[in-house]
Amino acid sequence: MRSGDTAVLDDPVGESLRGHHAALARRLGRAAAYVPEVATFSAVSSAADAADWADLAELLGRGGLADLFSSRATPPRDWEPVFVMEGRQMVWPCGGRPGLPRAETDTGVVELGAADVPEMLDLTARTQPGPFWPRTHELGTYLGVRAGGRLVAMAGERLRPPGWTEISAVCTAPEARGQGHAARLVNALATRVLSRGERPFLHVAETNTAAIALYERLGFESRKRVTFRGFRTP
Incomplete structure (x- = not known):
């Protein structure tokens, strides 16, 4: 991938966890999140399926915060919304x-x-x-x-x-x-x-x-x- 390619900015959390910050990541299946006390950001595919969401839920634990940052993926209906903020x-x-x-x-x-x-x-x-x-x-x-x-x-x-x-x-x-x-x-x-x-x-x-x-x-x-x-x- 060409250095400075803007496409990676559409999934900055996932790209970071798969690359430069891999040592600070915890993973289960295709779900990933930063280790506790580093960041609350989590990542799943924009086309995440039920298994991916189940893996993320297990990774974070019951009642865990899934900070999806700017991800467009939408979790299942039984995931409680905590915050929404518009940004650029x-x-x-x-x-x-x-x-x-x-x-x-x-x-x-x-x-x-x-x-x-x-x-x-x-x-x-x-x-x-x-x-x-x-x-x-x-x-x-x-x-x-x-x-x-x-x-x-x-x-x-x-x-x-x-x-x-x-x-x-x-x-x-x-x-x-x-x-x-x-x-x-x-x-x-x-x-x-x-x-x-x-x-x-x-x-x-x-x-x-x-x-x-x-x-x-x-x-x-x-x-x-x-x-x-x-x-x-x-």
Whole structure:
């Protein structure tokens, strides 16, 4: 498959679990999900049959959360709907745009690791950028900005379908907003992704117009609208 092929973005969770994140996957038949404390995302074929749904239910356990992300597959009627959210998928254009992203130097952007997890969990709990768990940082590189020694902004790499890396968990503490931290972090991550010969992409809630405007200023383009859905297994 050609690097940067957009077709893999139609099933970013499944493509990641079958590829770059295979070591973080649990599987049963054709169903797959991330291991607990990394992510709640699950994957089945868009043409999943009854056996596939039964395998996913067994994999997640009774009453387990099946976060199907942007999958178009519809589970059986006895799976309880938990959430539905409209969003969009945005991508860095092939060839990029002149001058963006730029390399970041002397900006105070630091790499985060396991020792920073308590602060990362606190920041994401306060800002709600999306699901973040104790082992989510194992999905890729996470960067942050500190002020007075305290973590006030962060962003990182999440899904990794072939040729692509998703930028996610972009968040800034309320007291540190308006200082350009999100733009700096997204730029720094996009630079790293492009240096690997991959292209950055991201997902954003359709109601988050400020974030959409920021990503457009940085050079991202909307690829398609998506619907995020979660269900509870019977």
